[in-house]
Amino acid sequence: MNSLKPIDELIELMAKLPGLGPRSARRAVLHLIRKRALLLGPLSEAMAQVATHARECLNCGNVGTSDICDICADEKRATGELCVVEDVSDLWAMERAGVFKGRYHVLGGTLSALDGIRPEDLRIPRLRDRVEAEEITEVILALNATVDGQTTAHYIADQLEGRVRLTSLAQGVPIGGELDYLDDGTISAALRARKDI
């Protein structure tokens, strides 16, 4: 079936995307072929654009289309607050919430003895440099509440102790969360951090 070669190749590449397997890649490609004028052409063009222009910010690790991302380039965001996140997707989540007005530092992962990821493999040395260079007054450790995330937070806190105010996101009941569905750890954290009404 030589005439199917470009289609098979596309399916194979699509199946490498996170969240898609061989089956859903086939479905997606059939959908794309049906909507080739409306969707496949524009998608191919958009991918070519991103492939050419996307790069990581040399300062913070955010993705964008310039060497210094919009947030690092925006003087209004030099508030002295630096929010440390594991990944660009966490930065995007914070930005969608729209409440943080400072700058970010994307580590690019977490420390992991199992996977052999050391501080030098992440943007931790760069974080130390930025705390000095950008007159940072507060570092907010917004790492995931996983074992690796918390280990990494502890390591960074150790490194920066005494040089800057260190904070972390509050733990508690999520908005709209039902106690019955929450794990014991969250409930006990929420109880310990209870507030007067």
Add this chain to the structure above:
Amino acid sequence: MNSLKPIDELIELMAKLPGLGPRSARRAVLHLIRKRALLLGPLSEAMAQVATHARECLNCGNVGTSDICDICADEKRATGELCVVEDVSDLWAMERAGVFKGRYHVLGGTLSALDGIRPEDLRIPRLRDRVEAEEITEVILALNATVDGQTTAHYIADQLEGRVRLTSLAQGVPIGGELDYLDDGTISAALRARKDI
């Protein structure tokens, strides 16, 4: 955030794929940006190839890169058996099983009074023509075991009755299936069609 425009556009287009929502589209795009040399470039190129070359077979509705698909063009597959399926994905599933040696006819959907899909909206008139022109001796109705699929099968059977042998796929317990997890309809169909050992 103008520097994010190409990235946002790509996320918006990716979210239109079946099986991906805004959240998984963001994840997929971040993954693509990280692997832009290995994955994003080739994927963009593969999509451009498919966008340019993919077309539906004028004879059977299968997708390929020529006006007549490989199966219709293959003289060895002129066995007189014609397998009618709803969609190209069903044709691919049959081909993966690798047991059917005849040709296919892709309807492009099912009749549906609710959605206003009439026989002329599907490849049903074309099916009648093919039965004559290609000296078909058996039409296998391999439509999905849904209400719409079975309605369509009945309609086609009515149209072709007396002109050709009409068969449908056997219904029964799937290989590896556990009775406890099967619906009543499947169990009763399997019992009715029971075989001597």
